[in-house]
Amino acid sequence: MARIAPLSGFPEWLPAQRAVELHVLDTLRETFELHGFASLETRSVEPLSQLLRKGEIDKEVYVVRRLHAEDDGSTDPDTLGLHFDLTVPFARYVLQHGGHLSFPFKRYQIQRSWRGERPQDGRFREFVQADVDVVGVDTLPRHYEVDLPLVMVEALRALDVGEVRMRVNDRRVVEALVRGLGLTDVPAVLAAVDKLAKIGPEAVGRLLVERAGASQQQAAAVLEVAGVTGTDLSVVATAAARLGAGSPELDAALPDLQHLLDAAGQVAPGVVVADLAVVRGLDYYTGSVYETELVGHEDLGSVCSGGRYDDLVSEGSTRHPGVGLSIGVSRLVSRLLRDGSVAATRPTPTAVLVAVTAEEARSRSDAVARTLRARGIPTDTAPTAAKFGRQIKHADRNGIPFVFFPGDGEDDLLGQAKDIRSGEQVDADARTWSPPEADRRVRVVRTEA
Incomplete structure (x- = not known):
């Protein structure tokens, strides 16, 4: 019999490794429930029209078809695809079941997702995510933009995975600075800045010129703004004034971001820092955005990310602004297992x-x-x-x-x-x-x- 090869991007753990994953899941579940989040599980498939409506990449979505179904190569908007994250299905769930929910509605969801990207260290085609979200009706208090990241910091600390650092930003700050610089294609600018950690400032500068219509001076100013980090945002106002990029929108957004840093610093000193290069690639984020790294494992990328969205969960006159973050469970577990930093005391539950x-x-x-x-x-x-x-x-x-x-x-x-x-x-x-x-x-x- 020929040797069975593993299927790239679809992890299967041995019993002792699965025990580590279960420990992670149980710890997250306990932490989320301590903070009043109710558990949900949504269906695995959504119509492509729902999955692709907010700027997602269609080639990363696995389409579901019956083996013997006729296929003429066309893309039917009612074609089903496996969900690639838990936020879009949750948005649909809230709209569909909103009449049975009490708002603000807090939910956690631990479930598999699928994404057709190239497998690599910490990136899989089938993976487990753990999300927390809170949504309101018409409005949602800004304090949730402080509360939810602190829940995730508490969860990661409970896992004892080492030091974590959460980098935060507010997309309204970056958008206001970009418009203040005279750039009109804000989505193109944000898309370029989102690649900064992957391709570096020189390549991002070229993207700003080629795709966002920036001059060399404007590109240099965007990169200067994106390089701002720390906990004191007075440097942002100073840089905006020097670049001529100040605006009432910036004056309104900066205090909210500074409050997030100050409030989080009181609970988790040194963990939450501002990084204006964090903008998140998905179009639905409209306020605070978050990316979290394991210190010493920055090459792994973000293990916990998310942000505020005001328009994702909306239909007609019904609008549910929300804040949500997601922990990449499979990504986190794979690094813990690879490094051998944690281990199960035995491979079987039998005592x-x-x-x-x-x-x-x-x-x-x-x-x-x-x-x-x-x-x-x-x-x-x-x-x-x-x-x-x-x-x-x-x-x-x-x-x-x-x-x-x-x-x-x-x-x-x-x-x-x-x-x-x-x-x-x-x-x-x-x-x-x-x-x-x-x-x-x-x-x-x-x-x-």
Whole structure:
């Protein structure tokens, strides 16, 4: 039989690796629920007309067709595509079910998405995302632009993945500066600036001239503005005045961004910083935007990003402005596994293996296992009534720390429990004996790798 090759961009974890992913998911879920976010799961497909209406790249969307369906090569707007993120499906969900929701509506969503891009380190074609969003009706208070990024900072800290840095901006600030410089094709300018980290300032300068109609002087001014970082935004006003790019719109947006920095700095000092090069590539963002890096792993790119959107969730006179951020779970897990910085304490959830003395006595072993499970102890019985040495080796190969040997007396639930790591063996009653708390469940721990 030919060797089965992995399918690039579609990760499959081994049991111990999956335990790490589950730890990440459970930690995120607990953090989100602590902050009052309700759980949602939307369908996996959306009409292409919905997926592509806000500037997304159609070639990255996987189209869903029946194997034997006729296809004349045309693109029907009702054709279905797998969603490439969770924000667009959530927008549709809010419009469809808004009459049953209470606003402001806070939701978290942990689900798979699909994107047909080139697989590389931390980038997959099938991946898990974890989103939090809050949407209002007609208006949404600006304080949510502070609250939600701090929820994500708390979640990442709970994962103990090391130091994180969240770079923030407000697209209104950049748009006001761009218009103040006399540039009219604002989307083209933002699209060029969004590539700054990938292609560098020289290449971005050429894009500004070739695609956004900027002069060399205007391109240089845009790059100067995009280079502003830190927590004190007075330098932005100073640069705008020197460049002649000041405006009432800029004066209105800068205080909101400064408030975000100040408020976040009180809760998470040094974590949230301004970076005017952060503009996010999707067209639906209209206010604060966020990108988060693992310090020391900047090559991985952003592991948590998002922003404010005022017009994405709108239909007719109904408008639901919102703020949302997304953690790339698969991206984060892949880096943790690659570096070996965390590991599961064992590859199986089983804490106790109940030995089988003989096949005709298996019912005795099953009774012990049922009793332990009823008390919340993950338990399995040995697959065969082999010699005890082989049963212990089976437990060792699977990382099971304890073996319970049933006795041969009248009480089926009496026997002995052996810690196969230390060799310690004690009399045990399945109704009362327990492994240490640290061994009851699989844990994920930091390593010295």
